């Protein structure tokens with residue numbers, strides 16, 4: 001790879017579009033089974049969904065319950081992550097080595113966030129309880145306790161290695177932006193079927209919930 005201003009070629013638009021189609025298909029298969037959660041009291045902001053350009057591209061920003069939105073953003077985020085990982089492995093040796101080292105460093109402990117379905121991926125592992133009672137223990141604590149001791153201290157990076165790593169981190173960031181833009185463009189093409197599915201499977205459930213709520217709120221006659 002050459003130094004300087006050369007921009008990494010983004011993956012073929014077709015490669016992104018095919019993955020987006022498959023991701024939207026999977027979300028559409030999941031959606032009919034969705035029901036309003038029993039944990040409605042969640043108030044913490046989700047960093048993945050709040051203000052996400054993915055939801056704008058999908059045409060459902062601010063219009064669906066968080067879990068419905070999150071299931072879609074997580075699937076799309078996985079596509080971006082995978083493409084960036086592949087690119088890093090192929091083209092960014094210093095960053096790849098750093099990330100691989102980090103992984104070796106952290107594996108072996110209990111990882112509560114590993115292998116989750118996309119609907120739960122990236123969500124708070126220990127959401128606040130409804131009644132404000134603390135959990136007896138938290139998943140985060142358990143993960144912390146079971147983390148193995150680091151095997152050996154890692155040798156510090158030289159100045160050149162740090163410099164190279166910094167460049168590759170920037171490169172990976174640019175690549176991720178390019179992929180994200182391509183992905184949003186592809187996702188916008190699925191807007192009609194995404195919105196149709198929301199109208200069919202989500203909106204009636206929300207209306208029913210609101211109707212029930214307003215019945216309870218009616219003053220006794």
Ligand SMILES: [Zn+2]
Nearest residue numbers: 046048049070
């Ligand atoms: Zn979210």
